[in-house]
Amino acid sequence: NFMLTQPHSVSESPGKTVTISCARSSGNIASNYVHWYQQRPGSSPTTVIYEDDQRPSGVPDRFSGSIDSSSNSASLTISGLKTEDEADYYCQSSDNSSQLFGGGTKLTVL
Amino acid sequence: QEQVVESGGGLVKPGGSLRLSCAASGFTFSDYYMSWIRQVPGKGLEWVSYISGSGNSIKYVDDVKGRFTISRDNAKNSLYLQMNSLRADDTAVYYCAGGLGWDLPLDYWGQGTLVTVSS
Numbered sequence: 001n002f003m004l005t006q007p008h009s010v011s012e013s014p015g016k017t018v019t020i021s022c023a024r025s026s027g028n029i030a031s032n033y034v035h036w037y038q039q040r041p042g043s044s045p046t047t048v049i050y051e052d053d054q055r056p057s058g059v060p061d062r063f064s065g066s067i068d069s070s071s072n073s074a075s076l077t078i079s080g081l082k083t084e085d086e087a088d089y090y091c092q093s094s095d096n097s098s099q100l101f102g103g104g105t106k107l108t109v110l
Numbered sequence: 111q112e113q114v115v116e117s118g119g120g121l122v123k124p125g126g127s128l129r130l131s132c133a134a135s136g137f138t139f140s141d142y143y144m145s146w147i148r149q150v151p152g153k154g155l156e157w158v159s160y161i162s163g164s165g166n167s168i169k170y171v172d173d174v175k176g177r178f179t180i181s182r183d184n185a186k187n188s189l190y191l192q193m194n195s196l197r198a199d200d201t202a203v204y205y206c207a208g209g210l211g212w213d214l215p216l217d218y219w220g221q222g223t224l225v226t227v228s229s
Contacts, residue, residue, distance in 0.1 A: 001172075035215040037155075044205060044222060045155065050215035090155050094213055097169060099145065099157040 002026045004091050004102035011108035016081050020105045022091035023073040032094045034074040036065055039088045039104075048089070049076055081109050112136035112218050116206045119223030126196050126227070132189040132206030132220060140164070140184040143209055145216060146191050148202035148225075158204070159191065160212070167212075174200075196227045 003025040012018040022034065034052050037045035047056050049065035052074065062081075067074045074093075078085055086109045091102040118130040132144070146158040159180040160169045168180055179192040189206055203224050207216040 033213050033215075037216075039155075044219040045207075045216075046219070047215045047217065088154075092155075092157075092216075098171060099160065099169075099212075101147075101155040101157060104154040 001098055002095060002100065004093060004100055006089075006091060006102040006105045008103070009106040009108065011110060012081055014081050014083060014109055017077060017079040018081060018107065020076045020078075020089055020091075020107070021073050022075070022093075022102050023071070024093065027095055028069065029067050029072045029074060029093075030069050034065070034067060035092045036074075036076045037090045037092065039090065041087075045090065078107075083109050085109055114206050114208065114218050114220035116204065116220040116223040119204065119225045121226045121228065122196055123229050124197060124227055127192070127194045128196065128225060130191040130193065130204055130206075130223060130225070132191075134187045134189070134206075134208065134218070137208075137218065139182075139187040139208075141210065142218075143167075143212060144180075144182060144189045145207050145209070146180065146189075147205045147207055147216075148200075149205065149222070150202045155205075156202075161189070162212075193225070196225075198227050201225060201227045 005023045036049040038048045039045040053065045062079045088104045090104045113135045145160045161180045177195045181190045203222040205222045206220045208218045209216045
């Protein structure tokens, strides 16, 4: 099995850009898609990025995703931060036998 | 409108059993693989189990193997999780979620049902 490691928390000011990383401990990050979910307090998760870098309809283009094989990690970047972006963000990926979520990153916009 | 609604959570004693249900509507249920994901309040998401659209492929996280059983009834657009030998660390909100494939995102999530294992 593998692990996905995210920073516990990040904070940034409105209008700025923040990047949340998701490092895969073993196995190639590019071998399975990475998806990103946003979870606001009291709500269920919703997809903000799927298949590494695809954005669902309705998600602002301020949200973008990428993977980096050299660091075996994925990243979620949110530009032009808004207070409404304040939430927990989770990366998710899989291997042949299991699916896994990262530990989650609490984004504070202040 | 696509909707997923979980039910069956509650308070159960350690060693007890509980059956969770998930009712889906607004999408072709049999096309979707379904998963159970749990979240201890205030903590992160943990994938628990998966079942393919046909029910022929099933996977579990190691911690629940032999204790939990996932199943589905496509005629009733329903997903189930039979949980036996429950432990205190199974306490969590359990979400039902569906996606179009093992490596694809979970498109539809329910609101979750709380399972509390305590004496």
